[in-house]
Amino acid sequence: xxxxxxxxxxxxxxxxxxxxxxxxxxxxxxxxxxxxxKHIHPVVNGMATAADWMSAASFISMAGLIAFLGYEGxxxxxxxxxxxxxxxxxxAPYLRKFGKFTVPDFIGxxxxxxxxxxxxxxxxxxxxxxxxxxxxxGVGIVFSxxxxxxxxxxxxxxxxxxxxxxVLGGMKGITYTQVxxxxxxxxxxxxxxxxxxxxxTGNPLPQIALGSHMLDGSGYLLQTLNQVLLDLGFTSYTDxxxxxxxxxxxxxxxxxxxxxxxLPHVIVRFFTVPKVRDARRSAGWALxxxxxxxxxxxxxxxxxxxxxxxxxxxxxxxxxxxxMPNWFATWENSGLLxxxxxxxxxxxxxxxxxxxDGKPQFDGDNRGxxxxxxxxxxxxxxxxxxxxxxNEIYVDRDIMVLANPEIANLPxxxxxxxxxxxxxxxxxxxxxxxxxxxSSISHDLLKKTFVPSISExxxxxSGRLAAAAAICVAGYLGMHPPAFVAQVVAFxxxxxASSLFPAIFLGIFSKRINHYGAIAGMLTGLVFTLxxxxxxxxxxxxxxxENIPANWLFGISPEGIGSIGMLLNFLxxxxxxxxTPAPAExxxxxxxxxxxxxxxxx
Amino acid sequence: xxENEPTDFARQYWHANLKLIALxxxxxxxxxxGCGILLVEFLNQFKLGGYPLGxxxxxxxxxxxFILLIFYYSFQIHRLERQFGVEEE
Numbered sequence: 001x002x003x004x005x006x007x008x009x010x011x012x013x014x015x016x017x018x019x020x021x022x023x024x025x026x027x028x029x030x031x032x033x034x035x036x037x038k039h040i041h042p043v044v045n046g047m048a049t050a051a052d053w054m055s056a057a058s059f060i061s062m063a064g065l066i067a068f069l070g071y072e073g074x075x076x077x078x079x080x081x082x083x084x085x086x087x088x089x090x091x092a093p094y095l096r097k098f099g100k101f102t103v104p105d106f107i108g109x110x111x112x113x114x115x116x117x118x119x120x121x122x123x124x125x126x127x128x129x130x131x132x133x134x135x136x137x138g139v140g141i142v143f144s145x146x147x148x149x150x151x152x153x154x155x156x157x158x159x160x161x162x163x164x165x166x167v168l169g170g171m172k173g174i175t176y177t178q179v180x181x182x183x184x185x186x187x188x189x190x191x192x193x194x195x196x197x198x199x200x201t202g203n204p205l206p207q208i209a210l211g212s213h214m215l216d217g218s219g220y221l222l223q224t225l226n227q228v229l230l231d232l233g234f235t236s237y238t239d240x241x242x243x244x245x246x247x248x249x250x251x252x253x254x255x256x257x258x259x260x261x262x263l264p265h266v267i268v269r270f271f272t273v274p275k276v277r278d279a280r281r282s283a284g285w286a287l288x289x290x291x292x293x294x295x296x297x298x299x300x301x302x303x304x305x306x307x308x309x310x311x312x313x314x315x316x317x318x319x320x321x322x323x324m325p326n327w328f329a330t331w332e333n334s335g336l337l338x339x340x341x342x343x344x345x346x347x348x349x350x351x352x353x354x355x356x357d358g359k360p361q362f363d364g365d366n367r368g369x370x371x372x373x374x375x376x377x378x379x380x381x382x383x384x385x386x387x388x389x390x391n392e393i394y395v396d397r398d399i400m401v402l403a404n405p406e407i408a409n410l411p412x413x414x415x416x417x418x419x420x421x422x423x424x425x426x427x428x429x430x431x432x433x434x435x436x437x438x439s440s441i442s443h444d445l446l447k448k449t450f451v452p453s454i455s456e457x458x459x460x461x462s463g464r465l466a467a468a469a470a471i472c473v474a475g476y477l478g479m480h481p482p483a484f485v486a487q488v489v490a491f492x493x494x495x496x497a498s499s500l501f502p503a504i505f506l507g508i509f510s511k512r513i514n515h516y517g518a519i520a521g522m523l524t525g526l527v528f529t530l531x532x533x534x535x536x537x538x539x540x541x542x543x544x545x546e547n548i549p550a551n552w553l554f555g556i557s558p559e560g561i562g563s564i565g566m567l568l569n570f571l572x573x574x575x576x577x578x579x580t581p582a583p584a585e586x587x588x589x590x591x592x593x594x595x596x597x598x599x600x601x602x
Numbered sequence: 603x604x605e606n607e608p609t610d611f612a613r614q615y616w617h618a619n620l621k622l623i624a625l626x627x628x629x630x631x632x633x634x635x636g637c638g639i640l641l642v643e644f645l646n647q648f649k650l651g652g653y654p655l656g657x658x659x660x661x662x663x664x665x666x667x668f669i670l671l672i673f674y675y676s677f678q679i680h681r682l683e684r685q686f687g688v689e690e691e
Contacts, residue, residue, distance in 0.1 A: 288669055
């Protein structure tokens with residue numbers, strides 16, 4: 001059976017499984033639609049949270065980022081896991097005790113203000129749509145590469161699948177589908193990693209292999225990798241701060257951690273467990289399941305980099321284009337890989353430096369002397385200090401995980417599995433995001449703000465309609481990515497860190513904080529972070545200043561600025577609350593109440 | 603006593619909880635921001651197998667520590683709940 005048929009069967013089977021789960025978990029009440037009736041076992045919820053959390057970015061992009069950043073990749077690893085400690089101790093158990101349906105629900109009730117609720121809804125919708133557009137795009141990319149259908153067709157199939165189980169099953173359907181998706185994605189991620197680890201070090205456990213000796217006797221894997229990279233003119237893999245400064249790594253890590261804890265689609269998962277105690281344990285289990293992938297990713301990154309160097313440079317001076325393995329041409333066709341023969345020796349060489357001037361532009365499908373795609377924008381072809389030749393290939397970071405099994409010559413079923421895993425990662429996150437968008441519309445905007453008179457049945461129907469509409473908008477964004485989609489991804493975390501997290505945290509840990517403080521704080525954090533990102537990255541407008549460290553505030557990049565936005569939010573919220581009246585008596589009592597697990601205690 | 607004041611037990615529970623959280627978050631910050639970022643160059647002098655120690659904290663160790671911290675906290679806070687009689691039924 002050829003690879004493509006196998007991939008169709010694997011992906012098709014995974015879709016059938018999702019449909020079966022959707023039909024088995026249809027819902028009939030708003031409580032089931034929003035929070036799965038609060039009946040989810042903490043370990044099951046942990047698994048669903050892990051799938052909810054690990055998106056196309058975690059599955060497809062993260063190992064590639066680590067492969068090229070080396071040490072600095074650690075900021076994503078720490079940033080995207082450390083937030084669960086904050087969730088378990090500072091937010092999840094108290095929000096579970098509060099016991100309502102959505103994040104804006106808490107903000108609206110705690111601050112006794114409809115305006116605060118609406119501000120929270122706006123933050124939530126902005127964060128979630130930014131995120132979901134990226135997921136839909138991820139589905140499209142996997143489809144187009146592995147099933148060889150146009151990106152838009154892939155996207156529509158993805159939209160249809162999410163539509164079926166999110167609209168029908170609400171949170172309940174999504175939860176059980178996410179459990180299935182977690183199993184698929186973690187299996188798809190760890191199996192090729194184990195194969196690779198075994199090939200290079202003889203140890204199948206990636207976490208151990210990364211710290212082990214190479215099988216070829218060249219010493220420790222990381223040491224060898226450092227040496228290989230230095231010989232090609234790159235900086236060392238394990239040495240810190242050669243890509244980013246210490247202050248920037250610190251700021252980005254803080255923004256990602258706090259941002260994770262403030263993401264509505266993650267927080268709302270802890271509303272679904274039966275008890276306060278379960279919310280804490282569930283956060284622990286979620287992190288265990290996430291760590292399975294996150295501790296594997298650094299090994300995948302390092303091995304992928306090594307693998308790339310070995311395959312391309314061969315015994316040291318490059319490989320003739322005709323002799324490159326099949327995957328090279330396949331990825332070249334997708335435009336994510338390009339070769340320009342700077343030294344005209346007909347061999348492909350990989351070293352430090354830019355092979356092309358920015359992203360490669362191809363001369364349609366025209367072929368050059370050796371059968372390669374013609375590149376219209378070659379770089380200068382300079383040889384970096386320490387290297388023997390100029391870099392001749394452009395490699396998109398996103399292909400590292402997807403191409404790895406092919407580069408390592410793994411069996412076809414492993415490659416088919418990667419396709420199903422990538423789609424599972426994107427769909428599970430998209431569904432979680434769509435659900436928080438639809439519940440904030442039907443519950444917070446309709447039921448709690450504009451049309452309080454609607455019945456439960458009407459609210460459920462509007463939730464379903466909102467989910468359907470959100471899927472269409474998400475699909476549209478994925479199909480016509482506005483030029484800024486890639487640029488606004490940093491928003492989601494910075495925004496969650498600087499707007500929602502402080503408002504929720506202070507609402508639980510301070511009885512003195514009032515709606516004046518909370519609203520002013522959220523708006524300050526939001527506006528500051530947005531302005532800083534737009535200033536350097538230019539969304540809708542041209543960037544005002546060049547995005548380089550010399551221009552940054554305290555040397556912090558737009559990616560990490562959410563951490564400063566968060567501090568400003570705290571500062572403003574505390575100051576303003578100090579000079580305005582304390583919250584009403586019943587609100588202070590509510591805070592006392594959510595602090596202890598026992599029911600009805602004052 | 604004012605009827606709107608929390609019971610003594612609830613208040614003591616909350617103080618004990620805050621202390622426990624402070625301890626856990628100190629360790630949380632120490633392994634990640636401390637060992638993984640601020641002290642990374644110093645720790646890289648030491649090796650854990652083939653891993654430079656600071657690099658290990660940034661890409662492996664901090665994640666393992668986070669997991670242990672959450673389960674430690676869950677276990678300890680549950681003890682406090684029982685001790686102060688504020689456990690949920």
